[in-house]
Amino acid sequence: MEAHDNCQVNYEELPQILVLEPPPIMIFYGDQFLKNFRLLKAWESQLPLDQFLTIHAQSVQALLSPGRYLLTTDILQLLPSLQLVVTTSAGLDHINLPECRRRGISIANANDTYSADVADMAVGLLIDVFRKMSSADSFVRKGLWPTKGDFPLGSKLGGKRVGIVGLGSIGQEVAKRLHAFGCRISYSSRNKKPYVSYPFYPSVVQLAKDCDVLIVCCGLTQQTHHMINKDVMLALGKEGVVINVGRGPIIKEEELVQCLVQGELGGAGLDVFENEPNVPGELFTLDKVVLSPHRAVHTAETLMAMCELVKANFEAFFSNKPLPSPIVLNN
Numbered sequence: 418m419e420a421h422d423n424c425q426v427n428y429e430e431l432p433q434i435l436v437l438e439p440p441p442i443m444i445f446y447g448d449q450f451l452k453n454f455r456l457l458k459a460w461e462s463q464l465p466l467d468q469f470l471t472i473h474a475q476s477v478q479a480l481l482s483p484g485r486y487l488l489t490t491d492i493l494q495l496l497p498s499l500q501l502v503v504t505t506s507a508g509l510d511h512i513n514l515p516e517c518r519r520r521g522i523s524i525a526n527a528n529d530t531y532s533a534d535v536a537d538m539a540v541g542l543l544i545d546v547f548r549k550m551s552s553a554d555s556f557v558r559k560g561l562w563p564t565k566g567d568f569p570l571g572s573k574l575g576g577k578r579v580g581i582v583g584l585g586s587i588g589q590e591v592a593k594r595l596h597a598f599g600c601r602i603s604y605s606s607r608n609k610k611p612y613v614s615y616p617f618y619p620s621v622v623q624l625a626k627d628c629d630v631l632i633v634c635c636g637l638t639q640q641t642h643h644m645i646n647k648d649v650m651l652a653l654g655k656e657g658v659v660i661n662v663g664r665g666p667i668i669k670e671e672e673l674v675q676c677l678v679q680g681e682l683g684g685a686g687l688d689v690f691e692n693e694p695n696v697p698g699e700l701f702t703l704d705k706v707v708l709s710p711h712r713a714v715h716t717a718e719t720l721m722a723m724c725e726l727v728k729a730n731f732e733a734f735f736s737n738k739p740l741p742s743p744i745v746l747n748n
C-alpha cells in the first residue's frame with residue numbers, strides 16, 4: 418500500500434501504463450506527474466524487450482511513447498491488448514500508423530503544445546544565421562576581436578522573402594512572427610489554406626526560386642521524405658538559407674552538406690538531423706551553419722504543459738472519456 422493524494426491506494430490496482438524508454442518529461446521531472454498510474458518501465462527490466470513484452474502482453478492496454486522510440490509492427494504485435502498510444506511528441510513518424518489503424522489502436526499526441534516554442538526556435542535560428550550571432554560569440558570568446566579586428570557583416574532579416582514549408586500550427590506561428598519582422602511570407606503545403614492570404618505554391622522548387630529562405634515546419638511522411646533536395650537548394654540559390662525544425666530526413670542531408678560546402682547555399686539553421694544524435698562533421702567548421710540538438714520543442718514551461726496533456730489523455734482513456742488530443746488516422 419502507498420499513500421497517493423492522502424488516501425491509501427493499492428499500487429497494484431492502479432491503471433497500468435507501459436513505458437518503453439523514459440520520455441524527456443520523465444528525464445527532467447521524474448514520473449510524479451503519473452503518480453495515479455502504475456508504470457511498467459521496460460528499461461528497468463533485465464530481460465530482452467521481446468521477452469519482457471511477451472510476459473506483459475495480455476495486461477498492457479496503454480503505452481507512453483517518447484518521440485524517438487520506434488513503435489514498429491514487431492513491437493505492436495507483441496502487445497495484442499494495446500488500445501492506446503500516448504506520444505509525448507507532436508510528430509508521429511516513429512509510430513507505425515497503418516498498423517495502429519488496422520488494429521484500431523487510438524493515438525494521442527502533443528497536439529500544438531510545442532508550436533510556439535518551435536516557432537521561436539525557427540526564428541532564433543534564422544536570426545542567428547543572418548546576424549552570425551553564434552559565430553560572433555565564438556569570435557569574442559576566442560579572443561579574436563583585438564587581433565582580427567572587424568567581424569564580417571550580417572544580413573538584414575526585414576524584407577526577406579520567407580517560404581514556409583508546411584503551414585500547420587508551427588508554420589503559422591513562424592509566419593506570424595516573421596511577418597512582424599517585416600518578412601514577405603509565402604508557403605507550400607499539402608493543400609492551399611483557405612483562411613490565409615499568404616501566396617501558396619504547390620511546388621517546393623518554385624517556392625524556393627521565389628524566396629531567400631525556406632523554413633521546414635512540416636511532419637515527416639513518405640511524401641515529405643527527402644523533399645528538400647539539391648534541386649530545391651539550387652533553386653533557393655547561393656545566398657539562400659534553409660532552416661529545419663521539422664524532421665531531419667525531410668532534407669536530403671548529404672546534398673545539403675554538399676551545397677553548403679561548395680557554396681551553392683548561403684547558410685542553414687538546423688535543429689534536426691537525419692541520423693540523430695550524429696551530425697555530419699563537415700558542418701562543424703562552417704560559420705554559416707547554426708546547429709541545435711533537437712531542442713526546439715523543449716522548454717521547461719512546455720514540458721510542464723506536456724505532462725498535463727499526457728496525464729489528461731491517460732485519465733480520459735481509463736475513464737472511457739474522449740481523449741483530449743486524439744489523432745484521426747485517415748485511410
Ligand SMILES: O=CC(=O)O
Nearest residue numbers: 484506507508714
Ligand atoms: O520533435 C519533436 C516532436 O515532434 O514533438
